Amino acid sequence: MKVILLENLRRIGSIGEIIDVKRGFARNFLISNKKALYASKENIAEVEKIKSELSKKDTEKKKEAQKISEQINNKEYEIKKLSTENKELYGSVKPTEISKLILENDKLDIKPSMIQPITEIKSIGKFKVKIILHSEVDSEITINVVTADTIQ
Template structure:
């Protein structure tokens, strides 16, 4: 099935590209989550109209992510966990620990 990507999808393509994927992947993942549209003539015309809006949304999300990255960058986090004598942790550090 050919689909038009509405956003960047890892290992598949960038926004606006028309790619061929397996039918199940398109139906169960891309179309269901709103990441793609079927590549019909009507949807191609619809996408051309939506392209500016989608690009603005992507730029806004990228800007918000960069603000968060600036806020976090350079911070030190101290986590108290049980470790061996050589300094290796017995468990993992999760988001909940931070």
Template sequence: MELILLENILNLGNIGDKVKVKSGFGRNFLLKKGKALRFNKENLELVNKKKDELKRKNLEIKNKFKEIAKLVHNKSFSFFKESKENGDLYGSIKPKEISNLIKQKTNADVSPSQIILKEELDKIGVYQVDINFHSEVKSNISLKISKIQTK
């Protein structure tokens, strides 16, 4: 499926680029979320006319995410969870929990889909977690998972 991008998308392309993607990804994500248009002559002309407006809108979004990234960049967050004797947690920590904790501590809106986990957070320890706000704005945080102290 050939599409024209309406915004910069990480590992895919920039505004106005013609890209070839799998049908499911194109239909279910790019077209549905308004991130692309089907490639044809009319849409190509439309995107070329609106390119400046799209770039300005993209810059506004990028600047908004830069502000949020400043709030959380290199910050450390702590979770206290029940664990087994060997340090394994009874359940892993998911992006939704991380998102809620960041919102609670810094009042920054971070979507769970923006949180990139390189590994399962299922043991006590310290983890580095990347946050991808925008194709050009990234941040990272440190998560410390500790055992709940019981008496």
């Protein structure tokens, strides 16, 4: 199915580009999230007209993402979790927990879907976590997992 992109998407394409994707991906993700339109003649003409406006919005999002990236890049966050004697956690540290941690410490609202742990956080120690703020802007933080003495 051919669609026209309304946003720059990592590994997919850029604004105004006509790409061929599977129907389910187009219907369930791209079109439902207003990231693309069906590639009809009318839509192609419409996108050509508003392409500059879409580019401006994208650059604004990129600038905002860069500001956030400057604030959190290479920062270290500490999280307390219950663990066993051999330093393994009961459960793991999920992106939602990391998102809440950043919100508490820096008052920045980062969606859990933007957070990608490089390795699964299932033990005590320091872990690198990649945060994709924009298709062209990402930053890396360190999560320091320490033992919690009591249940919170």
